[in-house]
Amino acid sequence: MTVRARAFVPGHVTGFFTVERGPDPAHTGSRGAGLALASGVTVAVREASGPITLDGEPIDIAAAEQVRQALGLDRAVAVATDLPLGAGFGVSGAVALGTALAGAAALDCPRPRSELVGLAHRAEVAAGTGLGDVVAQATGGLVVRTAAGEPSIGRVDAIPVAGSVEVFSRGERSTADIVGGETDRLSAAGERALATLLDDPRPATFYRASRRFGTAAGLDHPVADVLADVERAGGTAIVAMLGETVISPDGGLSAAGYDVRRVQIDPAGAALREVPDDRDGA
Numbered sequence: 001m002t003v004r005a006r007a008f009v010p011g012h013v014t015g016f017f018t019v020e021r022g023p024d025p026a027h028t029g030s031r032g033a034g035l036a037l038a039s040g041v042t043v044a045v046r047e048a049s050g051p052i053t054l055d056g057e058p059i060d061i062a063a064a065e066q067v068r069q070a071l072g073l074d075r076a077v078a079v080a081t082d083l084p085l086g087a088g089f090g091v092s093g094a095v096a097l098g099t100a101l102a103g104a105a106a107l108d109c110p111r112p113r114s115e116l117v118g119l120a121h122r123a124e125v126a127a128g129t130g131l132g133d134v135v136a137q138a139t140g141g142l143v144v145r146t147a148a149g150e151p152s153i154g155r156v157d158a159i160p161v162a163g164s165v166e167v168f169s170r171g172e173r174s175t176a177d178i179v180g181g182e183t184d185r186l187s188a189a190g191e192r193a194l195a196t197l198l199d200d201p202r203p204a205t206f207y208r209a210s211r212r213f214g215t216a217a218g219l220d221h222p223v224a225d226v227l228a229d230v231e232r233a234g235g236t237a238i239v240a241m242l243g244e245t246v247i248s249p250d251g252g253l254s255a256a257g258y259d260v261r262r263v264q265i266d267p268a269g270a271a272l273r274e275v276p277d278d279r280d281g282a
Contacts, residue, residue, distance in 0.1 A: 004106035010266035012090035013240035015210030018190035020148035029148035043098030050076025063096035066123035086172030088243020093133030118150035140269030189216035
């Protein structure tokens with residue numbers, strides 16, 4: 001089927017965060033920090049009508065469906081990614097944002113980028129699958145979210161960072177189960193981590209604050225053995241929130257004997273991509 005528009009959205013791993021509940025999805029979100037990854041999600045909006053598919057199979061991604069409804073987009077949406085779902089890479093937010101960007105382009109309905117990011121953010125919050133991934137994925141790099149909410153309300157800054165990280169993923173975890181429950185302990189740990197990073201805004205501080213956050217918030221126990229192995233090998237490692245995924249910036253995972261993927265940090269954030277000449281494929 002003919003492709004009308006395509007967008008790429010980086011994956012995103014959160015190192016630490018707070019939960020900020022507002023009166024509506026626009027004012028709800030998180031503060032914290034995370035990394036945008038060059039492994040991400042490609043979303044292609046096709047000419048014909050149809051469902052959202054992942055690697056050719058229909059899939060229910062509530063946030064992306066809400067974006068389609070808001071845009072009045074009845075066309076097929078093809079999603080391709082090499083990232084696992086539910087493992088802390090922000091795939092749901094990436095699909096929602098990619099659908100917003102590519103969907104508006106496919107409809108020849110130009111809208112301000114901030115409006116489309118806000119649409120995807122609100123959909124992600126309403127679906128209960130994320131709080132801060134969308135605004136970070138729209139920004140790229142090492143993103144620090146200092147005020148929660150969609151772009152017209154929240155605030156993001158970026159710390160210069162380059163290079164790559166090692167990734168080891170063990171399994172999935174439900175974002176809704178964690179952020180939908182009692183989050184006072186989690187948010188208190190996130191406040192301390194954010195204060196630490198703002199006082200010394202460097203990548204090394206991000207990793208140190210993220211490691212402490214995972215322990216203080218009680219979220220690192222599923223991969224505690226992996227973290228310990230990396231540290232015994234002399235490396236640095238953090239948990240990707242929210243998942244059972246470990247990130248190492250300094251080769252610590254491979255030094256500890258784990259089979260890893262090495263992923264570049266994405267500096268630019270989500271963007272429309274050129275449609276191939278044959279206009280087919282995702």
